[in-house]
Amino acid sequence: MIFGLLYFQDDQSPRQITMKTFIQKNSGERLRQLLLLLMLVFAGATPLLAQPAAKPQTTPAPAGGADVHARVTETLIDASVADDPAVDKMLAVYAPKVRELDNIIGKLKGELRKGGVGAGSLGNFVTDGILAESRAKLGNSVVLAVTNTGGLRKNAIAEGELRQRDIFELLPFENALVQFDMTGAQVLTLLKQVVSHRDAQAGARIKYVNDANNRPQLASARLLIDGQEKEIDPAATYKVVSIDYLWKRSSTLPSESEGNYSVLSQAKKIEPSGLTIRDAIIHYVKTETAAGRDIKTNLDGRFMLDKTATPNPQEARQ
Numbered sequence: 225m226i227f228g229l230l231y232f233q234d235d236q237s238p239r240q241i242t243m244k245t246f247i248q249k250n251s252g253e254r255l256r257q258l259l260l261l262l263m264l265v266f267a268g269a270t271p272l273l274a275q276p277a278a279k280p281q282t283t284p285a286p287a288g289g290a291d292v293h294a295r296v297t298e299t300l301i302d303a304s305v306a307d308d309p310a311v312d313k314m315l316a317v318y319a320p321k322v323r324e325l326d327n328i329i330g331k332l333k334g335e336l337r338k339g340g341v342g343a344g345s346l347g348n349f350v351t352d353g354i355l356a357e358s359r360a361k362l363g364n365s366v367v368l369a370v371t372n373t374g375g376l377r378k379n380a381i382a383e384g385e386l387r388q389r390d391i392f393e394l395l396p397f398e399n400a401l402v403q404f405d406m407t408g409a410q411v412l413t414l415l416k417q418v419v420s421h422r423d424a425q426a427g428a429r430i431k432y433v434n435d436a437n438n439r440p441q442l443a444s445a446r447l448l449i450d451g452q453e454k455e456i457d458p459a460a461t462y463k464v465v466s467i468d469y470l471w472k473r474s475s476t477l478p479s480e481s482e483g484n485y486s487v488l489s490q491a492k493k494i495e496p497s498g499l500t501i502r503d504a505i506i507h508y509v510k511t512e513t514a515a516g517r518d519i520k521t522n523l524d525g526r527f528m529l530d531k532t533a534t535p536n537p538q539e540a541r542q
Contacts, residue, residue, distance in 0.1 A: 331384070335380060335381065335383050336381040337379065338378070339379075341422045342418075342424050343373040343376060345522060346378070346380070347371075347423070349519065349522065350394070350505060351370070354401060354504055356511075361497060366403070366465055367463060369466070370414065371501065372424070372482070376394060386509055392502065395505060400468045400496060401467060402465065403493075403494070404463070408458040408461075411447075417487070418442075419432045429528075430528065431530050432528070433530050468496075470488060
């Protein structure tokens with residue numbers, strides 16, 4: 225038989241519940257009944273200890289619309305409105321530069337268009353200009369020029385007069401040209417990025433294949449030196465010119481539009497050329513014009529698709 229006593233004890237400490245149980249006779253069945261009773265008691269008390277439900281918040285009634293008084297007038301803007309002298313003074317500094325944009329700097333025979341591996345004839349035009357201007361400033365030891373297709377902001381330039389505005393629209397960024405002394409092994413790594421991201425180059429003759437996803441991949445490359453195609457010696461040093469954007473940018477994630485050009489930062493020597501890509505191309509066009517030569521569409525086979533290793537080729541020659 226089991227006797228139990230529950231009582232409260234208050235001894236100047238927080239109130240607490242103490243249970244003393246005096247057992248005269250232990251019965252397994254009655255003990256199980258007592259434990260079950262205690263479980264039911266505490267289960268019933270659980271809602272009393274739970275966090276109270278949040279009180280619903282009332283939404284204040286919307287305030288009435290403000291009474292706004294408006295008055296509208298119309299002013300005709302035409303030649304009768306006098307110019308603001310302060311604005312004229314501010315614009316006067318830039319006016320000559322704006323007028324220069326309409327200057328004719330050359331003549332284009334055929335259309336320049338961006339597309340395919342190497343950015344098409346537009347990519348060839350830009351990298352040809354980079355290579356020519358770099359050699360004029362740094363010497364003929366420069367063998368390769370590289371830039372990215374994404375930096376060419378016009379898709380086409382129509383045949384006819386070439387204006388300075390065309391070059392500004394094509395190359396709106398202040399990208400500087402930088403000279404890199406690279407090993408042949410590094411040059412091959414660089415050209416792999418050029419091909420796989422359809423970027424532009426001048427100075428190399430490249431064969432490529434399309435992989436299973438129809439993405440171009442470098443198969444082989446030679447450098448055009450003194451008019452002759454020569455194998456790239458992995459241990460030799462070559463001078464390459466590219467833009468500072470590619471040098472300072474390195475891709476850590478696969479990207480369809482931007483290659484990982486971190487190999488440029490591994491060059492044995494890195495020097496600024498003192499030219500921007502836009503100034504170089506403008507000067508290149510002016511130099512060709514002064515020599516009596518037009519700018520021509522140039523698809524010279526610098527990128528050749530290896531058809532024997534690529535079934536159903538879509539791009540053949542750039």
